[in-house]
Amino acid sequence: MFHIADDDDIKSGKLTDIYFERTNKILKAIEKNPLVKAEIFLKSFLCGYSWGVLAGIEETIKLLSGVDKISIRCMPEGTVFRDFQPVMVIEGKYLDFGVYETAILGFLCQASGIATKAARCKLAAQDKLVYSFGGRRVHPAITPMVERSAFIGGADGVSTTIGAKLIGQEPVGTIPHSLILIIGDTVEATKAFNQVIEPEVKRISLIDTFNDEKFEAIRVAECFGEDLYGIRLDTPSSRRGDFRKILEEVRWELDIRGFDKVRLVASGGLDEEDILNLRDIVDVFGVGTSISDARVLDFSLDIVEIEGKKISKRGKMSGAKKVIRCSKCFNDRIVLEDRKASDYKCNRCGSTYKDVFIDAVNKGKILYDFPHAFDIRNRVLGQFKFLEL
Numbered sequence: 001m002f003h004i005a006d007d008d009d010i011k012s013g014k015l016t017d018i019y020f021e022r023t024n025k026i027l028k029a030i031e032k033n034p035l036v037k038a039e040i041f042l043k044s045f046l047c048g049y050s051w052g053v054l055a056g057i058e059e060t061i062k063l064l065s066g067v068d069k070i071s072i073r074c075m076p077e078g079t080v081f082r083d084f085q086p087v088m089v090i091e092g093k094y095l096d097f098g099v100y101e102t103a104i105l106g107f108l109c110q111a112s113g114i115a116t117k118a119a120r121c122k123l124a125a126q127d128k129l130v131y132s133f134g135g136r137r138v139h140p141a142i143t144p145m146v147e148r149s150a151f152i153g154g155a156d157g158v159s160t161t162i163g164a165k166l167i168g169q170e171p172v173g174t175i176p177h178s179l180i181l182i183i184g185d186t187v188e189a190t191k192a193f194n195q196v197i198e199p200e201v202k203r204i205s206l207i208d209t210f211n212d213e214k215f216e217a218i219r220v221a222e223c224f225g226e227d228l229y230g231i232r233l234d235t236p237s238s239r240r241g242d243f244r245k246i247l248e249e250v251r252w253e254l255d256i257r258g259f260d261k262v263r264l265v266a267s268g269g270l271d272e273e274d275i276l277n278l279r280d281i282v283d284v285f286g287v288g289t290s291i292s293d294a295r296v297l298d299f300s301l302d303i304v305e306i307e308g309k310k311i312s313k314r315g316k317m318s319g320a321k322k323v324i325r326c327s328k329c330f331n332d333r334i335v336l337e338d339r340k341a342s343d344y345k346c347n348r349c350g351s352t353y354k355d356v357f358i359d360a361v362n363k364g365k366i367l368y369d370f371p372h373a374f375d376i377r378n379r380v381l382g383q384f385k386f387l388e389l
């Protein structure tokens, strides 16, 4: 069948780098299985970012929840974090979870990379909408994860049916070129859409199939008037330089004819820079590749305590740590995990710190409440006021 691993493959530890499997074999042979604390953190964003949005927590907890007596303390999904900050501490017998390192990092690195990119796009768009259209750019087996991560990062909607189902939202979309090509005319295709598709679905026509965008936009707007939610302009990269000009022209022609409520939807190779440049004129951004294929965040997992003794490799601070955050100014501090947040005062504004970490799993018992994607997204948006691109 398809070239994918299923849930059982992942849960049974088949998704492991061989050196973990060999480590287990050796530890068993020499009868060593210490209680360890391992910390997951990001050394550098590599793409010049100063913050990231944590995602992949739900899947990580689900993977490890079957492990006997494991404990997990972490930032909740949707938390903004910075480099060098621990985002998760796993405590358990090494042989019980060491083999899952590859899968754990895979969950966190990719989902967080996508959520972070989506957050950057939404931060750039502000009150304008960002739709995730990148389902087609990734292996279909991971589409639900990609769409969920895009949504919790801040995307306002996702286009695939399975992705939307996972997050409990209605999928969003416009009209593909194929419908217009088969029907043979933009207005006729939009009419057919209008007749057949449920009235609650927004009418967004695609206007660049046959003719000049401006004339097609006017034709569609004159035919549908108030019923038309928007028109989509999909830019081939060859016309990139003219895109803003085309948008301005279309906006002008619509406005002078009284169609100022018809929204402009832009798609085609957009990222947060394009969104910043176009957000004054575009109402909805369809973002594909830059979100769905976002660069992964290179988390690593390192042992920081063995049988209660603080230890670590070179270049890494030993001891299990946590992040405390000023509730007023978002300033952070890294402290040993047994310290109380209330013992510290913010060294920037003097306010009190709060624990960012939560007890997600305690000796095998899941305490994490698996928040709804909608609530995680709200958590992300609530942190935007402290963030810059």
Ligand SMILES: [Zn+2]
Binding pocket: 326, 327, 328, 329, 330, 331, 346, 347, 348, 349, 350, 351
């Ligand atoms: Zn502060």
